[in-house]
Amino acid sequence: MTNWPxxxxxxxxxxxxxxxCSEPRLAAAKRILDRTLPQDLHGLYRHTDGIYDISGQWFSMWRLTDLVSWNLTSWREGPSERRTLLAFGDDGTGDPFCASLDRDPAVYSWSPVSQEATHLADNLEAFWPGWLSGQIGT
Known part of the structure; x- marks a missing residue:
């Protein structure tokens, strides 16, 4: 289990x-999405309901309610490949950060233009320091 603090x-x-987020809120999100959050993402949401980038003035990790609404819309309107990913934030330009729903711990960026996923990091624990330090970009 990752020590998010x-x-x-x-x-x-x-x-x-x-x-x-409380366990009941996370359970409600799971019911609405009809999907289980990947373990590390679940743990991160237990620690914080969103990561707000102060200099960029946006949520690089969305609040849980935004995660639910964005994914429901995207899965309904997007290509079938998109349904294998759970978006949880974005790079500030509209390309969402995604976790795989098939037990792959990697973090991806989804391009709405090319409709393709690009590998960003092997897991969330490596992603956040890389993203926040500028070593990982989209």
Missing amino acids: EVLAPYAHEITLHPG
Whole structure:
């Protein structure tokens, strides 16, 4: 299990974290989506309900309610390949960050233009320090 306070602490001056989600809220999201959140993403939402990028002034990790609404719309309107991914945030230009729904721990960026996923990191624990430090980009 990832220690999210420790992973995110070095970036505290660059981000705002919101109080984490309760298990009942996460269970409700699971019911609405009819999907289980990947384990590390579930743990991250227990720690924080969104990561707000202070300098860019956007949620690089969406609030749980936004995750639910964005994915429901995307799965309904998007290509079938998109239904294998769970978007949880974005790069500030509209390309969402996604976790695989098939137990692959990697993080991807989904391009709405090319309708393709690009590998960003092997897992969430590697993604956030890479993204927040500028070592990972889209």
